[in-house]
Amino acid sequence: MATSTVPNRWSASWTILRIALEERLVYRGDFALGTLMRFLPIVTQIFLWNTVFQAVAAPASGEQKLVAGYTYEDMVAYYLLTMLSRAFSSMPGLSSGIARLIRTGEVKKFLIQPIDLLWFHFLSRVAHKLAYYSVAIGPFALVFFLCRAYFPALPPTDTLGLFALTLILGFLLGYFLEVSLGLVGFWWLEISSLIFVYTLLSFFLSGHMFPLDMLGTKWHWAVQLLPLQYLAYFPAAVFLGKVTGSALWFGILIEMVWVVGLIALSRWLLRRGIVRYSGFGG
Amino acid sequence: MPRGYWVQAGPWSIVVEVVITDRRRARPKRRVKSQCSQCKDMATIEIRGLRKSFRAYQKQEGLRAALRGLWRRSYREVDAVRGIDLTVEQGEFVAFLGPNGAGKTTTLKLLSGVIHPTEGTARVLGHIPWLRENTYRRRFALVMGQKNQLWWDLPAQESFRLHQQIYRIAPLEFDATRDQLTSLLNVRHLLTQPVRELSLGERMKMELIAALLHSPDVLFLDEPTIGLDVVAQHNIQQFLRTYQQERNVTVLLTSHYMKDVAALCKRVVIIAQGQIKYDGSLSGIVDQFSQHKVISLSFAEGRMPDQLASVGTVLECVPPKARLRIPRSQVTTVLSKLLALGGVEDVGVEDPPLEQVIADMFSQADHDQPDSLQTTAS
Numbered sequence: 001m002a003t004s005t006v007p008n009r010w011s012a013s014w015t016i017l018r019i020a021l022e023e024r025l026v027y028r029g030d031f032a033l034g035t036l037m038r039f040l041p042i043v044t045q046i047f048l049w050n051t052v053f054q055a056v057a058a059p060a061s062g063e064q065k066l067v068a069g070y071t072y073e074d075m076v077a078y079y080l081l082t083m084l085s086r087a088f089s090s091m092p093g094l095s096s097g098i099a100r101l102i103r104t105g106e107v108k109k110f111l112i113q114p115i116d117l118l119w120f121h122f123l124s125r126v127a128h129k130l131a132y133y134s135v136a137i138g139p140f141a142l143v144f145f146l147c148r149a150y151f152p153a154l155p156p157t158d159t160l161g162l163f164a165l166t167l168i169l170g171f172l173l174g175y176f177l178e179v180s181l182g183l184v185g186f187w188w189l190e191i192s193s194l195i196f197v198y199t200l201l202s203f204f205l206s207g208h209m210f211p212l213d214m215l216g217t218k219w220h221w222a223v224q225l226l227p228l229q230y231l232a233y234f235p236a237a238v239f240l241g242k243v244t245g246s247a248l249w250f251g252i253l254i255e256m257v258w259v260v261g262l263i264a265l266s267r268w269l270l271r272r273g274i275v276r277y278s279g280f281g282g
Numbered sequence: 283m284p285r286g287y288w289v290q291a292g293p294w295s296i297v298v299e300v301v302i303t304d305r306r307r308a309r310p311k312r313r314v315k316s317q318c319s320q321c322k323d324m325a326t327i328e329i330r331g332l333r334k335s336f337r338a339y340q341k342q343e344g345l346r347a348a349l350r351g352l353w354r355r356s357y358r359e360v361d362a363v364r365g366i367d368l369t370v371e372q373g374e375f376v377a378f379l380g381p382n383g384a385g386k387t388t389t390l391k392l393l394s395g396v397i398h399p400t401e402g403t404a405r406v407l408g409h410i411p412w413l414r415e416n417t418y419r420r421r422f423a424l425v426m427g428q429k430n431q432l433w434w435d436l437p438a439q440e441s442f443r444l445h446q447q448i449y450r451i452a453p454l455e456f457d458a459t460r461d462q463l464t465s466l467l468n469v470r471h472l473l474t475q476p477v478r479e480l481s482l483g484e485r486m487k488m489e490l491i492a493a494l495l496h497s498p499d500v501l502f503l504d505e506p507t508i509g510l511d512v513v514a515q516h517n518i519q520q521f522l523r524t525y526q527q528e529r530n531v532t533v534l535l536t537s538h539y540m541k542d543v544a545a546l547c548k549r550v551v552i553i554a555q556g557q558i559k560y561d562g563s564l565s566g567i568v569d570q571f572s573q574h575k576v577i578s579l580s581f582a583e584g585r586m587p588d589q590l591a592s593v594g595t596v597l598e599c600v601p602p603k604a605r606l607r608i609p610r611s612q613v614t615t616v617l618s619k620l621l622a623l624g625g626v627e628d629v630g631v632e633d634p635p636l637e638q639v640i641a642d643m644f645s646q647a648d649h650d651q652p653d654s655l656q657t658t659a660s
Binding site: 005006007008011012015016019022023026027105106108109111112113114115274275277278279 | 336387388391394395396397398414416419420423424426429430431433435436440441443444445446447448449450451452453476
């Protein structure tokens, strides 16, 4: 697409976004398979919890079985919503990709050209997500439609608005967390172990494995101060009405503080890393 | 030691004093003050006392050494660039020659702002490279023969469009430059083909076009013809010569191919062990560094003497012809001796091949390479 005006910051950003989107669609088979297979883990989680609930003895009163205050329907709804949260906050290959750029010397391109490495990758990741949503929206809609009986009534508009806000903040948080990890590559070069530790912690403390309010008040309070719960648990809890009132606003405040803090951290790591950089890789 | 820099800023210039004290980090501490624009009369590239040291991990062979390396590691202090001074004027095409590890690429990385120096100063077009101001980055280009800057899976035209945007090139100017460059390099028909499906030579041409779209004032070329066949090398040489003459851009070229250098550069800078050993014309290298001359002899049938080895080093002896290497200072003496032997039908005195002189210099530089080892707990 040829532009008729002199380029500016925004037209440059649009071009990066457009080209990254085009690049994402080059390998059609891999892209389609990768997008659709993302649904498989959630199916296994639902089967697992189905087994757990079957093993739990039914209350004598004839009420529904509960595990840590969750019915089976609540649990399925929770997992489907965390799947949606993670569709925004997960950044596959981002930190390892940035570390690889540093290790192989390809990062030089971003030092030579008048382009900001963090903004470029941000736009690339937005393109990545847009491509993913455009394909995944069909299966997502189908799954949510088939499982509609597991969800409580649709929350009020203001809650839906806050849910959308937590998804966007989750995207920013996930991006700047992974970018900061990747930039450690300026010091360590190989960060696969660091990514492994992060993935492990994220698996448990983001609420991906189980709802975090199962942890009990003391631990849940500590986890609330960490950034990881905002990647999966928090948006789902907002939608399901598990977090309301002052706790909801406090959560959003903590999340925003983390986003701002991680933006500052990633900028600092990039600035210090470039000074330290020795131009590896020829 | 503080040094002044003049940075163009509208009708006024700004003096930036850079003081580098910390060898390891080399973080410039800036003091900025305004300065009248008359003070910006300067060369395109000015380098003073530029140094760059690296700390390279030295791992011994074996598992035991690997385990020991978890606690304690040996590092070698590599002085890649050791205080070089260089001035390049606008429109010069300068070759940077030197053996592997001499500091050529490191110097280009310093001048393009990829790395920070350990010590010393440099300014290119009035900018301090490692501050990486966008105003500077829009005025130079670095092409590395072994590095790909294009989008691998997309046609080159997409990368060109991105360059148009990030370098803020006006649409008409972009179209004209792209069309001119693709015609000159004969790759217009390849614009829609993914970069991964181009040959090495075609890819290198696309890399060059991407680097030149914003019409840089300074061009750093790091082995642009490496790995290319003779035809592709020749095409790129021709293109670079035409482009540089038309645009009067300042070019710094590193290459191991003497044909590149001979075809393109009037001025040659030889760097070895991180220091400049020579700065002058290509032909001047032989005068300054070759201690020998080569004598070619042709003898009458059956008159080839046996004593050739007594007057010089025999390089070749296929009767009735022979070639000898002799000390430069003994040319007349040796010629007299040879003529006295009789039977000489033809004689010629030549300089040794340039490649040989430079190879000898490089091999001497490698031999003299200093080593500094230090053990540091990590």
